[in-house]
Amino acid sequence: MSENTITNTELKKKEVKLKIIVYLVSVLLTLMILWPIIMMLYEELTVGTVVAGPYGTFIEQEPTRYFLTQHPFRDLAKNWARFTSDHEGMFIGLKNSLIVTIPSTFFTVYFSALTAYAITAYEWKLKVVFDKFIIVVMMIPNTVATVGFYQMVYKIGMVNKLSMLILPTIAAPMTVFFMRMYLQATFSKEIVESARLDGAREFRIFNQIILPMLKPAIATQAIFAFVTNWTNSFVPSIILIDMKVKTLPLIGGGTIWYSYASFVPPIIVYAFFSKHIVEGIALGGVKT
């Protein structure tokens, strides 16, 4: 009995040590990661634009105040007009980025879930082959085929068309694999069969039963898809040439408002979905 307690206290001591180390490392990492971001925000809020002056000197300009003028409420309309005319490019970029990113995210998530469901739920002949095929192609990033994609876009005359950035996202093998992994753990034939007996059509079963079941996987992949598409600059930079169709990463700009425009939407999306972010593939659905 006494021996047992000794080993127990020793174990406890070891555990406490480990606990302290883990807390230290994670808190330090958190600070290390957030520090540059906080510094950036601080600097952008306080320091004005630096402009090259005469004879190799630098002049620090006061940041232009758009909204905090003498009469912020009376001049709101005027200030807003000034702000929009100064940031015309940013608004165009913001609009285009939203036009590309929102449908892309939706397509990636929805069609990947659909494909994953097709693989998991139905016993079709080419199922195994298709499954293996997805595993193979998920390891080949799209960027490898950029030259071919560029030539194709030019040949079919779709330069400057935002749809060329949206439609490819329907096929996202990596997301399909992730969804399939999740669905395999949570899927049960009984639910689908009972829904069929109730007279539900296949599309309805997918939309009303399977999609809610996949919520955590969808939330995770939606965040990743949104961020990836939002910050994507390589392929857009070669097929979007006209100023009017450029997305936000291609425009870039000096003032803080460009930074806000480029990182506030992903943060909103993260805040919206992070509650459902995947915690355990085997959770949810039918319990064993």
Add this chain to the structure above:
Amino acid sequence: MQLNKKYTKWGYIFSIPFIIAFLIFHFWPLASTFYYSFCYLKHAGNTNPEFLPLIGKPLFKNFTEILSSVSFKDAFKNTVFFFIASFIPEWILAFWLAATITDRRLRIKGRAIYKTAFFFPKLVEGTTVSVGGHLLSGIATFVGMTAAAFAMDGFGIMPEDLEFFMSVKFFIIALTVFMHFGITFIYVIAGITGIPVEVFEAAEIDGANRVQTFFRITLPCMKPMLFFITVVTIVDGLGMNEIPSYFGAFDTFRRNLTLMMYMQNQAFLGSYAYDRASAASVLLLLMFVAIAAVVYYILLYDKDEAKLRKAKRAERKAMKKGA
């Protein structure tokens, strides 16, 4: 069974959008890239490839040109170096932290906060240039102070020994780990929490310690997720071009040149040599396929299942012969 047969067609119907989009936007560009690598296709906006043997040139001209160029060799070396040097610390940190944070016995609090914090760099990726600047200045200050301390005190370490930590290569690796760590961390946590608690309880009762539990239970139980994480790491690691290109698209000493950047430079930034870029893409593709095959064989290939399939096939053959 009879009931299910009626529904098999839906398997095909539901995968049609994926297949069509894949064929048009992924397979066709890939196949044409493969074809262009055996063609003559230069100058901006040229959309008229000429098959090399038809214009009297050797078939593998683009490949031999690339393989003999110094910049491709450097790009290859850099890519492999960046990939290995960034993924090893990232994985050790991510797996260790995730395993300890999810440990039931330790009961670490604030998992959601860490997850958000580690993922934050990815969210503000649009402004990486300025965030990265602050990160780099922080690292540089730290290294500089360490170097100064060593120089004053002299532990046998000279400031020159710390030169690597001031180089572009180190900054690229640090920035890559900084940007990518959160993704790996989130996926590892998702994988570990997916393992039923009973399995860990059983291991605990059997007296397995943490290291044993991790290598004998956690890792084997999250194999599909492990495969997914590996693929994400490989695709992002070997295909990296954004972070290195912050340090200049054309570096005279090619310190930051990766294969992806090489391809990009060949095709779109200046040279407009689409054929050589295609050849570089094909080589990159071969690299991906080779690594992926190894990873697949190690992690997902089920030997018992393959044996079973073989036995079944043999049985079927015997049946046919008998009939």
